[in-house]
Every structure is written in structure tokens, then in C-alpha cells.
Amino acid sequence: MPKTIKLTKGLNIRLKGSAEKKITGLSSQQFAIKPTDFTGVFPRLQVKEGDAVKAGSPLFIDKYRENIVFTSPVSGTITEIKRGDKRLLLEVRIESDGKNEAIDFGKADPASLTKKEIAEKLLQSGVWTVIRQRPYAVIANPEHTPKAVHISAFDTAPLAPDYDFVVNGQGEYFQTGLDVLSKLSDGKVNLNVSKETKAKEFLGARNVTINIFSGPHPAGNIGIQIHHIDPINKGDVVWFAGVQDVITIGRLFSEGIYDSTTIAALAGSEVTRPQYYKTRRGASIGAMVKDNVNNENVRFISGNVLTGKQIRPDNFLGFYDSLITVIPEGNYHEFLGWALPGFGKFSTSRAFFSWINPSKEYRLDTNLHGGERAYVMTGQFEKVLPMDIYPLQLIKAILTEDIDLMENLGIYEVEPEDFALCEFMDTSKTEIQTIIRKGLEIMRKEMS
Amino acid sequence: MKALRKQLDKIKPQFQKGGKFEKLHSTFDAFETFLFVPDKTTSHGSHIRDSIDMKRTMSLVVIALIPALLFGIWNVGHQHFLSHGETVAFWDKVLYGLWKVLPIIVVSYVTGLAIEFAFAQIRHHEVNEGFLVSGMLIPLVVPPDIPLWMVSLATAFAVIIGKEVFGGTGMNILNPALTARAFLFFAYPAQISGDKVWIAEKADAFSGATPLAEAAAGISAETVNFTHNFMEMFMGTIPGSIGETSTLAILIGAAILVFTGVGSLRIMVSVALGGIFMGGLLNLASVNAYMDVPFYYHLVMGGFAFGMVFMATDPVTASQTNKGKLIYGFLIGVMAVLIRVLNPAYPEGMMLAILLMNVFAPLIDHYVVEANIKRRLKRMKPAKA
Numbered sequence: 001m002p003k004t005i006k007l008t009k010g011l012n013i014r015l016k017g018s019a020e021k022k023i024t025g026l027s028s029q030q031f032a033i034k035p036t037d038f039t040g041v042f043p044r045l046q047v048k049e050g051d052a053v054k055a056g057s058p059l060f061i062d063k064y065r066e067n068i069v070f071t072s073p074v075s076g077t078i079t080e081i082k083r084g085d086k087r088l089l090l091e092v093r094i095e096s097d098g099k100n101e102a103i104d105f106g107k108a109d110p111a112s113l114t115k116k117e118i119a120e121k122l123l124q125s126g127v128w129t130v131i132r133q134r135p136y137a138v139i140a141n142p143e144h145t146p147k148a149v150h151i152s153a154f155d156t157a158p159l160a161p162d163y164d165f166v167v168n169g170q171g172e173y174f175q176t177g178l179d180v181l182s183k184l185s186d187g188k189v190n191l192n193v194s195k196e197t198k199a200k201e202f203l204g205a206r207n208v209t210i211n212i213f214s215g216p217h218p219a220g221n222i223g224i225q226i227h228h229i230d231p232i233n234k235g236d237v238v239w240f241a242g243v244q245d246v247i248t249i250g251r252l253f254s255e256g257i258y259d260s261t262t263i264a265a266l267a268g269s270e271v272t273r274p275q276y277y278k279t280r281r282g283a284s285i286g287a288m289v290k291d292n293v294n295n296e297n298v299r300f301i302s303g304n305v306l307t308g309k310q311i312r313p314d315n316f317l318g319f320y321d322s323l324i325t326v327i328p329e330g331n332y333h334e335f336l337g338w339a340l341p342g343f344g345k346f347s348t349s350r351a352f353f354s355w356i357n358p359s360k361e362y363r364l365d366t367n368l369h370g371g372e373r374a375y376v377m378t379g380q381f382e383k384v385l386p387m388d389i390y391p392l393q394l395i396k397a398i399l400t401e402d403i404d405l406m407e408n409l410g411i412y413e414v415e416p417e418d419f420a421l422c423e424f425m426d427t428s429k430t431e432i433q434t435i436i437r438k439g440l441e442i443m444r445k446e447m448s
Numbered sequence: 449m450k451a452l453r454k455q456l457d458k459i460k461p462q463f464q465k466g467g468k469f470e471k472l473h474s475t476f477d478a479f480e481t482f483l484f485v486p487d488k489t490t491s492h493g494s495h496i497r498d499s500i501d502m503k504r505t506m507s508l509v510v511i512a513l514i515p516a517l518l519f520g521i522w523n524v525g526h527q528h529f530l531s532h533g534e535t536v537a538f539w540d541k542v543l544y545g546l547w548k549v550l551p552i553i554v555v556s557y558v559t560g561l562a563i564e565f566a567f568a569q570i571r572h573h574e575v576n577e578g579f580l581v582s583g584m585l586i587p588l589v590v591p592p593d594i595p596l597w598m599v600s601l602a603t604a605f606a607v608i609i610g611k612e613v614f615g616g617t618g619m620n621i622l623n624p625a626l627t628a629r630a631f632l633f634f635a636y637p638a639q640i641s642g643d644k645v646w647i648a649e650k651a652d653a654f655s656g657a658t659p660l661a662e663a664a665a666g667i668s669a670e671t672v673n674f675t676h677n678f679m680e681m682f683m684g685t686i687p688g689s690i691g692e693t694s695t696l697a698i699l700i701g702a703a704i705l706v707f708t709g710v711g712s713l714r715i716m717v718s719v720a721l722g723g724i725f726m727g728g729l730l731n732l733a734s735v736n737a738y739m740d741v742p743f744y745y746h747l748v749m750g751g752f753a754f755g756m757v758f759m760a761t762d763p764v765t766a767s768q769t770n771k772g773k774l775i776y777g778f779l780i781g782v783m784a785v786l787i788r789v790l791n792p793a794y795p796e797g798m799m800l801a802i803l804l805m806n807v808f809a810p811l812i813d814h815y816v817v818e819a820n821i822k823r824r825l826k827r828m829k830p831a832k833a
Contacts (some may be wrong), residue, residue, distance in 0.1 A: 337485030338503040345499035350707035370501025373620025433493035
């Protein structure tokens with residue numbers, strides 16, 4: 001048994017409305033692939049409105065890396081190509097014809113293929129886009145050979161889906177996916193599991209190194225895990241993928257098609273029946289949330305409450321997301337709110353009397369609870385960032401755009417999601433994830 | 449409260465850009481956000497946020513100061529009547545204390561907040577809450593008999609020169625409240641040192657020396673003769689600055705700060721350890737009566753405890769890294785005792801020690817962070833080989 005890596009820093013935010021362990025099939029009509037889900041991609045369209053597509057047909061490619069192809073998750077018709085400011089491509093919408101016809105890429109045993117053949121198959125089918133790299137969390141470059149591959153088999157974020165439950169019954173696909181990844185890398189394929197996991201799909205996985213983690217959020221974040229297993233140095237490239245991404249890879253090789261099926265949880269305090277749904281990448285959440293939300297004034301989030309993207313109720317599940325969260329909006333004034341005893345106010349400090357009841361589940365809204373200020377408090381971020389990194393110093397290095405200092409302070413090892421808890425608890429109410437993203441973008445431009 | 453909210457919403461446009469009272473925007477905003485937590489929601493990043501904000505944080509520090517303030521008010525009265533040899537009821541002492549202390553608090557807040565509001569308006573940002581704390585700290589570190597115009601002048605100096613010229617709250621190098629005190633100390637030494645000032649309207653015949661002054665006399669004398677014993681110094685029934693005398697009241701405040709997570713226990717403990725270490729060292733190498741004063745006396749004399757809990761822990765001017773905080777605090781303790789005992793010109797070493805370490809805090813952080821950078825670079829080398 002490998003040694004457990006115990007993390008003590010961090011915070012579990014207990015929210016109301018976790019998903020019941022029940023899977024309902026969801027047959028959405030509308031789908032969309034959103035280029036904005038893919039950091040650093042400049043899309044070049046391959047289809048126009050009215051075109052018929054099959055599952056696996058190219059929708060758009062990356063202008064600067066033309067072998068990276070983004071394909072349709074279903075068969076049907078392109079209904080709309082939605083653009084935003086400056087003609088930024090926002091969505092390619094597809095209406096399903098319900099037939100689920102898929103392009104046949106051919107079944108294959110990864111053991112019998114070369115690295116090049118495997119990459120070719122993944123690229124052609126569009127499945128390659130599920131493999132991302134650190135630093136920068138962009139889609140992996142097929143010409144690179146990564147130092148290692150990491151897969152996080154658990155998610156510690158608030159209301160996150162339970163991957164033990166998700167992987168159940170898909171063990172063969174998952175193992176095939178792992179076999180594929182192990183052929184792509186010269187280094188180790190790390191499967192990082194929670195100490196609590198009982199899933200034989202994870203614990204019995206072959207061709208991988210299993211690392212066990214315990215501790216509060218963000219222990220499930222891939223960046224935190226990499227930092228503790230084999231940190232990223234300047235010049236290193238590490239690949240990562242999620243559990244369902246590995247399953248998608250496995251299906252491509254076992255079935256020969258791009259099967260975009262994914263399991264997503266619907267959760268949050270405002271959901272009447274929070275549960276799991278079997279759906280596809282990019283599916284409309286409309287059918288999921290219809291008659292299932294008990295409040296008018298809510299926010300729909302693709303992803304979790306710390307890092308997800310706000311979407312409209314007729315919008316689409318993010319490409320990499322396995323969770324839709326619905327929480328109340330906080331657009332209200334609160335009379336002398338900062339001075340009240342605050343028995344029901346969640347805080348990591350003991351500044352409100354909610355510390356009396358530590359195990360309570362909260363219904364948190366989107367109110368900022370204060371105004372933006374200069375950084376005054378210190379030593380707070382360190383409590384929720386289980387990394388050997390000085391968070392405030394790194395943030396300030398980014399704000400001053402000091403490239404050498406950012407590099408020295410470990411910018412390559414972080415992603416905005418690792419700083420989400422810092423942002424959550426920041427007394428000064430600054431947008432730390434936006435700052436970290438900006439820092440990474442500066443570095444990516446500098447290094448390319 | 450809905451009526452009040454409606455009224456605010458009605459007059460709000462007049463304070464916004466293009467409105468009649470555009471110039472008072474920051475002032476309006478400060479009052480509006482004081483009354484109502486804004487309805488602003490998250491737009492980027494984390495969709496939920498911790499309930500804590502700067503107002504809550506700063507008001508907790510003010511709450512933590514209340515035990516020291518209340519004791520100070522009583523003690524001002526107590527010392528006054530004691531010096532006149534009168535025995536009066538508890539409430540008479542409190543009333544006298546209030547009569548002395550309240551005007552100082554009012555002057556400190558009015559001067560400081562007026563300047564803060566003006567700067568916020570000029571710079572087009574929101575009024576920062578930092579002065580809520582500074583405005584209470586300043587009255588607590590001055591002698592009870594200080595002329596009010598001096599309080600006003602020192603506050604103005606601290607806010608403008610100590611803070612705003614650096615860019616306001618969060619950017620200053622020196623602790624503003626201590627800047628005010630240092631300003632008074634060097635500009636008006638007669639009014640803020642010696643034996644006369646520590647008791648309000650002291651009877652001339654009464655000695656009124658603070659334990660620190662008595663101890664300082666020990667440099668040239670055979671022995672140190674304390675009027676008060678250790679317990680009295682701990683409880684605070686001694687002459688001194690308004691809020692600094694009672695170590696007990698200060699420790700209650702420290703408990704509030706540490707429990708709520710607002711104040712840094714690291715700094716407090718390391719300051720105390722630094723003081724004990726230096727005091728102990730001087731005890732061992734003693735050549736005069738002051739050096740013989742038992743090390744634990746330093747913790748309860750003068751402003752040591754107050755500085756340790758409320759001044760050294762100011763997050764803006766202290767070290768920002770956890771390791772840095774330990775070094776910073778320890779050196780404050782060491783320097784405070786060192787200055788007290790070995791430099792008779794400055795009986796109150798705590799103020800100078802903290803200001804000195806405020807200046808060195810960024811340097812300490814620099815080396816702590818540098819160590820982290822070295823670790824990262826070292827990790828990279830074997831990977832290349």
C-alpha cells in the first residue's frame with residue numbers, strides 16, 4: 001500500500017443540497033461546444049449553420065495548432081453559431097437528431113499501437129482535447145512528451161460529484177483509458193485517489209502509480225497533488241485528465257467512436273431533487289433544471305461554486321464539467337450586516353457566532369459581503385493553500401507583472417482553482433482567481 | 449429599515465457622477481455601506497464569499513480594545529483621586545475618567561476620519577476602515593493630561609505622513625498610532641515624558657512615577673524601589689498611558705483577537721519570548737540595579753503588553769510571512785527590553801522597538817521568501833542532471 005499524503009491545510013465548505021446517488025438518463029435536444037471552455041484556443045470554424053454532423057465530426061480547430069480538432073458530441077444539425085463582442089466565437093450549437101450516429105474511428109488495443117498512432121487516433125476523433133497540460137491548463141501539445149500524467153480520482157470541492165459512484169460499472173473503459181495514457185508518457189501515470197475511496201476501479205487499476213491523499217479541499221485539486229508528488233519546475237510539462245476524460249478515451253479505443261456520454265451531478269440548496277444525470281458533454285441543462293429549482297432568484301453554475309462559470313438556465317454543461325450547481329443570488333442590502341452576531345453566517349474566521357455550530361450545512365448566496373479593499377490581513381491565505389508557495393507574495397508579483405519573481409515564486413505550479421479558497425476567504429474581497437489567470441497568461445505569452 | 453433603504457436609494461443619484469453632491473461620493477458611500485452591507489454580488493471567480501469583511505475585522509479589533517479602554521477610564525479617575533489622597537466611590541472615578549478620556553477619543557476620531565474621508569474623495573476610492581482602529585489606539589497610548597490640540601496634531605501627522613503619503617491603508621510602512629505617539633514623544637517631550645504627565649491633574653506632592661521611571665532610576669542607584677508590586681502592575685492600578693496599564697485587560701483583548709482569528713498569536717507569543725529572553729540575559733549579566741529587575745517585570749511595565757497585542761500585530765506593518773512574524777516579534781521583544789534597560793534617554797523602549805522592526809519587516813520577509821525561492825531552484829537542478 002502506498003503511503004498516504006496527509007494534507008492539513010484547506011477548508012471543506014459544507015453546502016446544502018448534495019446530489020442523491022441516483023442516475024437518471026437525460027435526453028437533451030440541444031448541445032453546444034463553447035470555445036471559451038478551452039484556455040488559449042483560437043477557434044477556426046469547420047462548419048456553417050445548417051450543416052449535418054455526426055458524433056466525431058469536426059466543428060472547429062485551433063488556429064495555431066491545426067491538428068487539435070474539436071468535434072461534435074452528437075449527430076444532428078448545426079443550428080446556430082453564436083458570437084459575442086468582437087465576433088468572439090461563443091458557442092457552436094447543435095440540435096440532436098436522436099439517432100446518435102457516430103463516425104467510426106476503428107476499435108484498437110492500445111498495447112498494439114505506437115505512441116504516434118495513439119495520438120493520431122485521439123486527435124482525429126477530437127478526444128485529444130480532454131488531455132490538458134500543466135502549467136497553464138491548456139490542451140496538451142501532441143509533440144510534447146510529458147514528465148508525468150496525473151489523474152485525480154476525487155473532487156473535494158463543495159457539492160462535487162463522487163467519482164467512486166461515477167466510475168461504477170465503467171471500470172473497463174477507465175482501465176483502457178489508463179493504458180492509452182501510459183503509452184503516451186515516458187514517465188509515470190499517477191492515479192491520485194482519496195483515502196476514503198473503496199472503488200475497485202481505482203484501487204485495482206493497472207499500469208499506474210496510485211497515490212493516496214487525505215485532507216480537506218483543495219486536496220482533490222490536481223495542482224495540489226502534483227505539488228506533493230513531483231512538483232513542476234521551470235520547463236516541465238505535465239499532463240492531466242479527469243476520471244470521465246479517461247473513460248471517454250477508453251471508449252474511443254474499445255468502441256471505436258467518440259462517445260461523449262458523461263455523468264453530471266445537479267446540486268445546490270435551490271435544487272428540489274438534487275441527483276446525478278447521464279448526459280453528454282455540452283448538453284443543455286434545460287431539461288435538468290426545469291421544474292427542479294425552487295426559487296426564482298438563483299444563479300446557475302457549470303462547475304462548483306468556487307471555480308465554475310455562471311450560465312443561463314437554458315445554457316450548456318461545460319466541456320470539462322461534471323457538476324451543475326444552483327445557489328441563490330445575493331443581490332440584497334443587509335442592514336448593519338457587518339455588525340450582527342451572525343449565527344448563520346459562514347466564515348473561516350471566528351468573527352461570527354456561527355463557530356458555535358461547526359457541522360451545520362449552509363445555504364450560501366452570491367453576495368460579496370463587503371467592499372473591495374487594499375490587502376491588509378496577512379497569514380489567511382496560507383491556511384487554505386497546502387503548497388510550499390507564498391500566496392500573497394505571488395499575487396503581488398503578478399499585480400506588478402514581475403515575470404522573474406512570478407517564476408521564482410512558483411507560478412508554474414498553480415492554477416486559479418488552487419487559489420479559489422483564498423479568494424473565498426479574502427477579507428479584502430479581491431478577485432484572486434482572475435489575478436492568477438492573468439499571471440499565467442503573461443507567462444504563457446512570455447514563454448511562447 | 450425598508451423606509452431608510454428607500455430614502456437612501458432616492459438620494460443616491462445625487463452623490464453619483466454628474467449629481468449635485470458628486471464631491472461627497474466617498475462620504476455617502478461610507479455611510480451607506482456602514483448602514484447596509486452592499487447588494488453587490490460576485491462576478492468573477494468564486495461565486496460564494498466568506499461573510500467576513502474589513503468592517504467586521506476592524507470592529508473586532510475595536511471590541512478587543514474595550515477592556516483596556518474601560519479599565520483605562522477607571523484608572524485615570526483612580527490615579528487622580530489617589531494622588532490627592534481622596535477616597536471616592538467607583539462611579540466618581542469612572543465619571544472623572546470619562547471626562548478626561550472621552551474628549552481625547554472624540555478629537556482623535558474627528559481629526560483622523562475627516563482626513564481619511566477627504567483623501568478617499570480625492571483618490572476616488574472607498575473610505576477604508578483602518579482608521580477605526582488607529583483612532584482608538586491613539587487615545588490609549590497617550591497620557592491622560594495631554595492637551596487636545598496635541599492629540600489632533602499628532603493624529604493628523606500620523607494619518608497624512610504615516611499613512612496617506614504612502615498610498616493609504618495597506619500601503620503604510622509604520623504603524624500610524626505609534627507614529628502619532630512617536631511624533632508627540634519627539635516634538636513635545638516635556639508633555640509626554642517625566643513624572644508629571646501620567647496622572648491627570650496630579651497633586652504636586654505625590655510622586656506619580658511610573659514603574660518604568662522607577663526602574664530607569666536603578667541605572668545609577670543601588671536598588672530599584674518600586675512603589676507598586678508585580679500584581680498591581682499586572683492588574684494595572686499604576687500610573688501610565690490611558691490604556692496601557694492593565695496587562696490583564698489587554699490579555700482579554702488578546703484572547704478576543706486570537707480566538708476570532710483577527711490577531712496573530714505568532715507575533716504576540718514571539719514578542720513575549722523576545723522580552724523574556726532579553727530580560728533573562730540582562731539578569732544574568734547584570735551590572736546595575738535596572739538590569740537586576742526580574743525579566744517578567746518587563747512584560748507588565750509600561751507599554752510592553754499593549755504594544756505586543758495591539759501594535760506589533762498590525763498586519764500591514766508587521767512581517768507578512770509566518771516565519772517572518774516569528775523573527776519580527778522576537779526582535780521586537782528583544783529590542784524593547786534592550787532600549788529600556790541600556791538606553792536611559794528612552795524609558796519606553798516598546799514604541800521605538802516596534803517602529804524599528806516595522807522598518808525591518810519587509811527585509812525579514814525578503815529573506816524568508818528568498819529561502820522559498822532557493823528551495824524551488826534547488827529542486828530543479830537534480831532534475832536537469
